[in-house]
Amino acid sequence: MVMRSVILIPRLMLHSVRPISLLQQLPKSQYILAPQLSRTLYLNQALCSPHVADDNTNKTIDEMVSDRIEDIKSGKFQKMKDPQKLKHFRTPPNVDAAHSLDPTMVPKDGATTDGSYTLPHPIWSTKEVHSVKVTHKTPKGLLDWFAYLTIKSLRVSYDLVSGYNRRTRDEALWLNRIVFLETVAGVPGMVAAMVRHLHSLRKMRRDHGWIHTLLEEAENERMHLMTALQLKNPSLMFKGVVLAAQGAFVTWFGIFYLIAPRYCHRFVGYLEEEAVRTYTKCLKDIEDGAISHWKTKPAPQIAVNYWNLAPTATMKDVILAIRADEAHHRVVNHTLASMNKDDFNPYKPGE
Numbered sequence: 001m002v003m004r005s006v007i008l009i010p011r012l013m014l015h016s017v018r019p020i021s022l023l024q025q026l027p028k029s030q031y032i033l034a035p036q037l038s039r040t041l042y043l044n045q046a047l048c049s050p051h052v053a054d055d056n057t058n059k060t061i062d063e064m065v066s067d068r069i070e071d072i073k074s075g076k077f078q079k080m081k082d083p084q085k086l087k088h089f090r091t092p093p094n095v096d097a098a099h100s101l102d103p104t105m106v107p108k109d110g111a112t113t114d115g116s117y118t119l120p121h122p123i124w125s126t127k128e129v130h131s132v133k134v135t136h137k138t139p140k141g142l143l144d145w146f147a148y149l150t151i152k153s154l155r156v157s158y159d160l161v162s163g164y165n166r167r168t169r170d171e172a173l174w175l176n177r178i179v180f181l182e183t184v185a186g187v188p189g190m191v192a193a194m195v196r197h198l199h200s201l202r203k204m205r206r207d208h209g210w211i212h213t214l215l216e217e218a219e220n221e222r223m224h225l226m227t228a229l230q231l232k233n234p235s236l237m238f239k240g241v242v243l244a245a246q247g248a249f250v251t252w253f254g255i256f257y258l259i260a261p262r263y264c265h266r267f268v269g270y271l272e273e274e275a276v277r278t279y280t281k282c283l284k285d286i287e288d289g290a291i292s293h294w295k296t297k298p299a300p301q302i303a304v305n306y307w308n309l310a311p312t313a314t315m316k317d318v319i320l321a322i323r324a325d326e327a328h329h330r331v332v333n334h335t336l337a338s339m340n341k342d343d344f345n346p347y348k349p350g351e
């Protein structure tokens with residue numbers, strides 16, 4: 001029996017593009033002899049669940065996270081494509097540079113000639129942007145509580161220093177807050193992706209599909225920043241504060257991601273809970289506060305292109321789209337924090 005299993009393992013590796021059919025042919029004893037390999041092959045198909053952006057339903061964060069984990073465990077996910085059939089393997093080398101390999105990455109108006117390309121990301125419907133709720137995942141265990149309390153203390157301190165609850169929340173206050181926080185929010189995804197990338201190189205093991213989601217999150221946050229910068233020109237002092245904050249945060253997050261990646265994803269999950277709370281308040285100030293002119297202020301062109309907004313879109317539409325992104329990061333990070341670091345990422349590109 002042992003001999004048959006030894007022979008079988010290389011056969012499985014050769015056929016890893018069709019793992020389930022092979023596993024189904026395995027006698028039970030051989031499955032038990034190679035449990036780690038079998039599990040890896042089984043999860044090889046767990047690139048995604050069929051749901052897109054299910055963060056904007058009425059479910060709680062706990063329910064959405066458990067749904068994702070259950071999807072993986074029960075096998076309810078799409079099958080991995082045969083790599084040889086993926087589009088980029090067949091694209092001729094002299095393809096027009098203005099055409100991305102993935103049509104979803106190219107704005108329909110052909111605005112690609114300036115070299116602007118973005119990674120795939122969700123495009124929200126009107127119903128989705130309006131259905132985002134402020135939610136909270138109850139901390140379970142020491143790491144969760146540590147992450148939650150870290151975020152809460154950072155939030156209280158920043159609110160105090162920026163006068164968020166004391167001053168009139170006018171356009172200047174909102175732009176200062178959005179620009180500063182988005183320079184911070186773009187850090188975790190990039191650092192986490194880098195750590196996992198280097199880990200994969202160093203340990204000579206695959207990443208299990210997390211890196212693309214982390215990079216997409218980092219770029220999405222940077223696009224929030226690029227959009228806000230259309231309305232604000234930061235001073236030298238502002239840039240100095242951002243420089244100091246970035247130096248400290250990159251160092252701190254990088255070290256913690258090496259030691260405790262689950263803590264870091266939970267930390268980002270709670271950070272995103274606060275981001276949703278903040279943008280919800282921003283929308284309230286647009287409705288009946290000091291920035292009601294954002295109801296009619298035209299959206300910057302960069303935002304119209306990125307979120308595929310109507311040409312008549314306003315700043316309110318932009319904030320609704322940003323809030324939907326933050327709600328998406330919230331459930332993605334809480335999900336990643338509830339998984340083992342060697343589990344397959346259930347989010348496929350653009351989800």
Ligand SMILES: [Fe+2]
Nearest residue numbers: 182185221224
């Ligand atoms: Fe953001």
Ligand SMILES: [Fe+2]
Nearest residue numbers: 185272326329
């Ligand atoms: Fe975010």
